[in-house]
Amino acid sequence: MKNKTNNRVRLDYIPSGVFEVGKSGVQASIETVEDSSAVFDEDGEDVSSTTLPGAKGYKYVNWGADNRLPYELIRLIGVDEVMSQNKLFNVLTCYGAGQKYNDYDTGRPTVDKEIKKWMLHNSIPSFMLEQATDMKYYFFCVSVIILSVDGSRIVRLRHKEACYCRFEKADDKGRINHVFYGNFRKSALREDEIEVLPLLDEKDPLGDLEVRMGRAPGKDGKKSIPTKDRKFAILVRFPTPGCRYYPLPNYTSIFRGDWFDIKRLIGKGKKAKLKNHATVKYQVEVHKDFWSNLLAEEHITEPVKQLERIKKEKENIKNFVSGIENSGKVWITGYYIDPNGKENRMVRINVIDTTKEGGDWSEDIQEASNITCYGDNIHPNLVGATPGKSQSNNSGSDKRELFTLKQSLEIAFHDLMYMPHNVVIHYNGWGEKVYPDVPMILLTTLDQNTDAKSTTANRINHNNDEDDN
Template sequence: MGDFNYLHITGVNDLPGYHAAAAFTTKSSEVFKEAEEISPRHVSDRVSYMPWGADDQMPYDIINLIESDETLSTCQMFNAEVCYGSGLVYQTDEWCKRKVVNEVEEFFLDNDMASYFLGVCQDFKHFGFAVSVIILNEQGNKVVRVLRKEACYVRFAPANKEGVIPQVLYANWRNSVRAEQVEVIPLLNPQSPWTDLQAQVKKGKRKFAVVSRVPTPDSTYYPIPYYASLFKGKWYNIKQLIGVAKEAKLKNSAPIKYHIEIAKSFWSNIFKAEGITDRVKQQERVNEEKDNIINFLTGMENSGKVLFSEFYVSPNGEEQHDVVINKIETDKEGGDWATDIIEAVNMMCFTMRVHSNLVGSVPGKSQTNNSGSDKRELYTIAQALQKPYHDLLFNVHRLIIRFNRWEGAYPDCPFIQLTTLDENRDAKAVSVNPKSDEQ
């Protein structure tokens, strides 16, 4: 059933006998829903992990939803680039020994720090946590490598009785994996990584994972990102539906008459009940059920009848249906969707904490097109808000510097300050570290 997520379910189907069409979509609100109890899964007799979501596919569902919308994917990349700032550096004080300076430079030459730091910034913005791996030399007295482990391929082992997660498991969880395909990495205690690192080194270990995590109110194994409300609300679906409606209008001048939202579990339950495991036959069954729904909507013999759909009531009292059919008003012409698109884009940018003008989503001369000074201030504010994320991401680098005994060195991420023309340059790097400001 792992291939089910890639079946072509979203689309537009013509309504027989009508100059209209029906749009099928998967409910985006279900991406963060835990449909069943989450319990550890075993990859061997001694190794287990906590699944990420009920089907362990939540990160890939999130990525798919983000990549399906140009505004959302652009906002995510913008947030990662702003968090990256002017890049990660290890600053050194003036009194720092030349040996330390040389060792720091050699460390950066042996590690692709630009790629690493941009990667962990993207993980932070997508999933609310990032995983770094530090590797010691054979003697165990120097950290020689720092690597990023993509968060979507990371799973946490169950916490021990003290509430500490002892390991992370790294593998391609998109598909079923065997025990030999899983990399098990000891995880330093997030509450006291420095003490734990020294203790683990004495046991002869040379490779460790360090988790940088954004604190969230729910405190689960995998944090729920701040933008989850975008999928749980309606604006993501509204923007997607506008795009589908305009495409159908341009292709055959047929407006969208019905919007049909189908839960992922609806198809899974059909496949399970009918014993369909072949991917091709699954797609054929999906198309057959689409035709059944369309025939129900358009057939004369069904006039006045009701389509029954299984549902349950969530803890907050909302009914969760397998199939929801929304009738769309067809008196709106395609050109009149422009204001709705702008509204949907602005709501998405608001949720992603990105001003629309900074990513060019509201082009042209309009009331929302700010002056250059306003945009510079917005960009400065956006970078200033990255301070807590930098503090969290710097924890692993403070460990490296302390363990390698690089006295006088400290991690820093200068932000880019856009300047005015009277300074004869477009931008300059400004350190947010007080030590750098004194120099």
């Protein structure tokens, strides 16, 4: 993270402060929570670039001020229980009923042996989950297609994890020509540690691929000599305003606001309060004459035995008040009245209030969790962030409708994520056989004799070959 005089700075290394816990005024030192907004460059999109090692001198655009923004996002999400589960929920709802290649005639998953074998070799369910994860974390995903030796078919479709991808600085025409893949967690990379991938045109990857492979003419109307490259990257980006390279997901407003830090402070405050609160059930007061009377009654005069007897009697008192087997029993002790008329009890047991500690911020933590869910575009009732009988938990019908609404919001992501599949289908000559689809899961009512069914927004109208949405 960059430290700037006119901006926020990271608070990771600010010394621990003093935090007051409880009404008793007990002081507990706790670790200061960092300012989560400091991981973002407040001047807008940072387009500073770094030159890769090697003779070609490629330049990639840094992702964040110090090129570590994706890893900071992973860290911040990982320390928050609600947000990390929200991301998993978003990935699973985006996955829906899984990526399918549906038959044009039946609208059902294809039974074509060649296509099914290709899907099996490329582990399409894993590919879909990987792509959905990057889309939900970073709003973009990168896939790689690998062609056969003769360049006639796409034989492999692979995912490249977004946090290890960097984009080449755009040329004079504003086009990004390469994607670089490597472990950018390291401060310095060798040339052999970075994979350079030619990037197909973001808007028309299929057309660009066909031109490069000599299948179609270029802008000049002439076919070019086929390239020797057999591996190409396809970039899918969800648009965010003002970001030319790396999208800034909408959920990151959670970090740039205050509630993420407030939620962490509440957790640390409750932890400090619970750690520094000693739960004591009883206070036993013993008159100083009680011990001398006890020793006199038992005729114990030796100092060592006197100490042993007093210690044993203390254990007897402790066991009496704390043992569950003594519940309901009675302990009889004496007392006397002094010349001033004041009662002096030999033993007095005081019951200490053991009201549950650490509940001071219960409403605040619920509010912070709800705001986190709102920032992640998830209704709290769907992920259990609104617990308790007294909370506004919705009925089963409301939850079903909320889940259906959530699934329908994934259509925009699905339409973008179809891109690499469409490139494969049409380049391999399957365009008249199958089309990509991600059916949505719809929860049903009991009268339909099933728990759930799937439907799709990518229905094909066979009369005019257009989507019927």
